[in-house]
Amino acid sequence: MELMIPIGNHPLFRWTLGWLMPPKVSFLKISQTEMTRKLTEETHVAQDFLVPTKHMGEFLKTCDTEFDQVYPLWLCLHSHSNMPGSLLKDPISKQTEMYIDIGVYGLPRCVHNQHPEQFDMKKSMRNALFALQKLHGFQMLYADVFFNREEFEEMFDHKAYRELRQKYKATTAFKEVYDKMSLVL
Numbered sequence: 195m196e197l198m199i200p201i202g203n204h205p206l207f208r209w210t211l212g213w214l215m216p217p218k219v220s221f222l223k224i225s226q227t228e229m230t231r232k233l234t235e236e237t238h239v240a241q242d243f244l245v246p247t248k249h250m251g252e253f254l255k256t257c258d259t260e261f262d263q264v265y266p267l268w269l270c271l272h273s274h275s276n277m278p279g280s281l282l283k284d285p286i287s288k289q290t291e292m293y294i295d296i297g298v299y300g301l302p303r304c305v306h307n308q309h310p311e312q313f314d315m316k317k318s319m320r321n322a323l324f325a326l327q328k329l330h331g332f333q334m335l336y337a338d339v340f341f342n343r344e345e346f347e348e349m350f351d352h353k354a355y356r357e358l359r360q361k362y363k364a365t366t367a368f369k370e371v372y373d374k375m376s377l378v379l
Contacts, residue, residue, distance in 0.1 A: 235338075236315050237305045239264050239298050242334035243322070244272055246285075247292045249329040256325040257296065260318040262304050268297025281350040281371065286330050295334070316340055323349070339376040346372050 201207045202215065226234070239261050245253045257267070274282070275290040285291035304312040319340035323333060327349055333339065339346055359365050 233310075237310045237313060238301060239315070239318075241299075241319070241322075241337045242268070242295055242297045243326050243331055244274070244282075244293045244295055244334065245326065245329055245331040246274075247271075247294050249331070250294050250296070253296060253326065253329055253331065256322055257298055260322045260325075261298055262302030262313060262318075264298050264300040264302055268295065268299065270295040270297070278354065281335065281352065281355055282332055283330075283349075283351045293331070335371060335375065337375070339372065341376075343372050343376075346376070 199207075199215075208215075243253065243257075254267070257264070272293040272295050273290055274285050274293045276284045276288065302313045302318075304310070319338075323341055323345075326333065332349060341349070355371070359368075359370075
Protein backbone atom coordinates (compact mmCIF):
# COMPACT_ATOMS: atom_id res chain seq x y z
CA MET A 195 0.00 0.00 0.00
CA GLU A 196 2.75 2.42 0.93
CA LEU A 197 4.24 2.29 -2.58
CA MET A 198 0.88 3.18 -4.12
CA ILE A 199 -0.11 5.80 -1.56
CA PRO A 200 3.17 6.98 0.02
CA ILE A 201 1.43 9.49 2.31
CA GLY A 202 -1.08 6.88 3.52
CA ASN A 203 0.35 6.79 7.04
CA HIS A 204 0.58 10.57 7.50
CA PRO A 205 -1.77 11.70 10.33
CA LEU A 206 -3.40 14.40 8.18
CA PHE A 207 -4.14 11.92 5.40
CA ARG A 208 -5.51 9.38 7.87
CA TRP A 209 -7.70 11.97 9.58
CA THR A 210 -9.19 13.37 6.35
CA LEU A 211 -9.17 10.41 3.96
CA GLY A 212 -8.55 7.40 6.19
CA TRP A 213 -12.15 6.28 5.74
CA LEU A 214 -11.31 5.50 2.09
CA MET A 215 -8.64 2.98 3.09
CA PRO A 216 -7.83 0.35 2.21
CA PRO A 217 -9.08 0.62 -1.36
CA LYS A 218 -10.41 -2.51 -3.05
CA VAL A 219 -7.80 -4.46 -4.98
CA SER A 220 -10.04 -4.39 -8.06
CA PHE A 221 -10.07 -0.57 -7.93
CA LEU A 222 -6.29 -0.46 -7.56
CA LYS A 223 -5.81 -2.75 -10.55
CA ILE A 224 -8.14 -0.70 -12.75
CA SER A 225 -6.61 2.63 -11.75
CA GLN A 226 -2.93 1.68 -11.72
CA THR A 227 -0.52 3.07 -14.25
CA GLU A 228 1.90 0.93 -16.25
CA MET A 229 4.71 2.08 -13.95
CA THR A 230 2.78 1.05 -10.83
CA ARG A 231 1.86 -2.34 -12.34
CA LYS A 232 5.49 -3.00 -13.25
CA LEU A 233 6.71 -1.90 -9.80
CA THR A 234 4.22 -4.23 -8.12
CA GLU A 235 5.19 -7.17 -10.33
CA GLU A 236 8.89 -6.64 -9.71
CA THR A 237 8.92 -5.83 -6.00
CA HIS A 238 5.75 -7.04 -4.24
CA VAL A 239 5.82 -10.68 -3.18
CA ALA A 240 2.41 -12.38 -3.09
CA GLN A 241 2.89 -16.13 -3.09
CA ASP A 242 1.59 -19.21 -1.29
CA PHE A 243 3.50 -22.46 -1.00
CA LEU A 244 2.33 -25.87 0.27
CA VAL A 245 5.18 -27.62 2.10
CA PRO A 246 5.22 -30.90 4.06
CA THR A 247 5.32 -29.84 7.72
CA LYS A 248 8.49 -31.88 8.29
CA HIS A 249 10.27 -29.51 5.85
CA MET A 250 8.70 -26.29 7.10
CA GLY A 251 11.81 -24.99 8.90
CA GLU A 252 14.04 -25.54 5.90
CA PHE A 253 11.62 -23.76 3.56
CA LEU A 254 11.14 -20.86 5.98
CA LYS A 255 14.90 -20.28 5.83
CA THR A 256 14.65 -20.26 2.02
CA CYS A 257 11.83 -17.69 2.16
CA ASP A 258 13.77 -15.53 4.60
CA THR A 259 16.80 -15.50 2.31
CA GLU A 260 15.14 -15.31 -1.10
CA PHE A 261 12.49 -12.74 -0.19
CA ASP A 262 14.77 -10.60 1.98
CA GLN A 263 12.86 -10.96 5.23
CA VAL A 264 9.23 -10.40 4.22
CA TYR A 265 7.26 -10.70 7.48
CA PRO A 266 4.78 -11.57 8.88
CA LEU A 267 4.10 -14.84 7.07
CA TRP A 268 0.77 -16.63 6.70
CA LEU A 269 0.89 -20.17 8.12
CA CYS A 270 -2.07 -22.49 7.73
CA LEU A 271 -2.19 -26.28 8.10
CA HIS A 272 -3.41 -28.40 5.18
CA SER A 273 -4.28 -32.09 5.31
CA HIS A 274 -2.97 -33.50 2.02
CA SER A 275 -4.12 -36.89 0.81
CA ASN A 276 -4.48 -38.75 -2.47
CA MET A 277 -6.80 -36.70 -4.68
CA PRO A 278 -7.48 -38.42 -8.02
CA GLY A 279 -7.99 -35.87 -10.80
CA SER A 280 -6.12 -33.12 -8.97
CA LEU A 281 -3.01 -31.44 -10.32
CA LEU A 282 -1.37 -31.86 -6.89
CA LYS A 283 0.79 -34.95 -6.69
CA ASP A 284 -0.09 -37.46 -4.02
CA PRO A 285 1.96 -37.36 -0.80
CA ILE A 286 5.22 -39.32 -0.99
CA SER A 287 4.02 -41.55 1.86
CA LYS A 288 0.82 -42.37 -0.12
CA GLN A 289 -1.08 -41.64 3.10
CA THR A 290 -2.64 -38.46 4.43
CA GLU A 291 0.15 -36.09 5.34
CA MET A 292 0.16 -32.69 6.99
CA TYR A 293 1.37 -29.81 4.86
CA ILE A 294 1.56 -26.15 5.73
CA ASP A 295 0.53 -23.28 3.52
CA ILE A 296 3.24 -20.64 3.82
CA GLY A 297 1.99 -17.31 2.50
CA VAL A 298 4.57 -14.64 1.73
CA TYR A 299 2.96 -11.25 1.12
CA GLY A 300 4.76 -7.96 1.22
CA LEU A 301 7.82 -5.99 0.28
CA PRO A 302 11.36 -7.29 0.74
CA ARG A 303 13.46 -5.35 3.23
CA CYS A 304 15.65 -3.82 0.49
CA VAL A 305 12.53 -2.42 -1.22
CA HIS A 306 11.35 -0.94 2.11
CA ASN A 307 14.79 0.65 2.37
CA GLN A 308 14.38 2.30 -1.05
CA HIS A 309 16.71 -0.09 -2.90
CA PRO A 310 14.39 -2.07 -5.22
CA GLU A 311 17.27 -2.70 -7.63
CA GLN A 312 18.71 -5.12 -5.03
CA PHE A 313 15.72 -7.47 -5.38
CA ASP A 314 15.28 -9.74 -8.40
CA MET A 315 11.76 -11.19 -8.23
CA LYS A 316 12.30 -13.70 -11.03
CA LYS A 317 15.55 -15.05 -9.56
CA SER A 318 14.17 -15.21 -6.00
CA MET A 319 10.94 -16.90 -7.07
CA ARG A 320 12.73 -19.46 -9.21
CA ASN A 321 15.17 -20.27 -6.39
CA ALA A 322 12.28 -20.66 -3.93
CA LEU A 323 10.33 -22.86 -6.36
CA PHE A 324 13.30 -25.15 -7.02
CA ALA A 325 13.81 -25.50 -3.25
CA LEU A 326 10.08 -26.19 -2.86
CA GLN A 327 10.19 -28.92 -5.49
CA LYS A 328 13.09 -30.67 -3.74
CA LEU A 329 10.97 -30.76 -0.57
CA HIS A 330 7.99 -32.26 -2.45
CA GLY A 331 5.97 -29.09 -2.05
CA PHE A 332 3.74 -27.13 -4.41
CA GLN A 333 3.13 -23.60 -5.44
CA MET A 334 -0.50 -22.59 -5.04
CA LEU A 335 -2.31 -22.45 -8.36
CA TYR A 336 -3.64 -18.91 -8.00
CA ALA A 337 -0.20 -17.31 -7.77
CA ASP A 338 2.05 -16.16 -10.60
CA VAL A 339 4.27 -18.89 -12.04
CA PHE A 340 7.94 -18.20 -12.63
CA PHE A 341 8.68 -21.63 -14.13
CA ASN A 342 8.77 -22.53 -17.79
CA ARG A 343 6.20 -25.11 -18.91
CA GLU A 344 8.49 -28.14 -18.41
CA GLU A 345 9.51 -27.05 -14.91
CA PHE A 346 5.88 -26.38 -13.99
CA GLU A 347 4.80 -29.81 -15.21
CA GLU A 348 7.44 -31.47 -12.99
CA MET A 349 5.77 -29.93 -9.93
CA PHE A 350 2.22 -31.01 -10.80
CA ASP A 351 0.61 -34.20 -12.12
CA HIS A 352 -0.82 -33.40 -15.55
CA LYS A 353 -1.85 -36.95 -16.59
CA ALA A 354 -5.42 -36.95 -15.21
CA TYR A 355 -5.80 -33.22 -16.00
CA ARG A 356 -5.02 -33.82 -19.69
CA GLU A 357 -7.33 -36.85 -19.81
CA LEU A 358 -10.21 -34.72 -18.48
CA ARG A 359 -9.44 -31.94 -20.99
CA GLN A 360 -9.62 -34.50 -23.81
CA LYS A 361 -12.74 -36.22 -22.46
CA TYR A 362 -14.72 -32.97 -22.22
CA LYS A 363 -13.23 -31.46 -25.40
CA ALA A 364 -11.75 -28.56 -23.46
CA THR A 365 -8.41 -28.52 -25.24
CA THR A 366 -9.46 -25.78 -27.64
CA ALA A 367 -12.12 -24.11 -25.50
CA PHE A 368 -9.94 -23.24 -22.49
CA LYS A 369 -6.32 -22.39 -21.86
CA GLU A 370 -4.15 -24.81 -19.95
CA VAL A 371 -3.61 -23.91 -16.29
CA TYR A 372 0.02 -22.96 -17.02
CA ASP A 373 -1.05 -20.49 -19.72
CA LYS A 374 -3.44 -18.79 -17.29
CA MET A 375 -0.82 -18.26 -14.61
CA SER A 376 2.61 -17.92 -16.16
CA LEU A 377 4.52 -14.70 -16.43
CA VAL A 378 6.63 -14.14 -19.49
CA LEU A 379 10.10 -15.41 -18.61
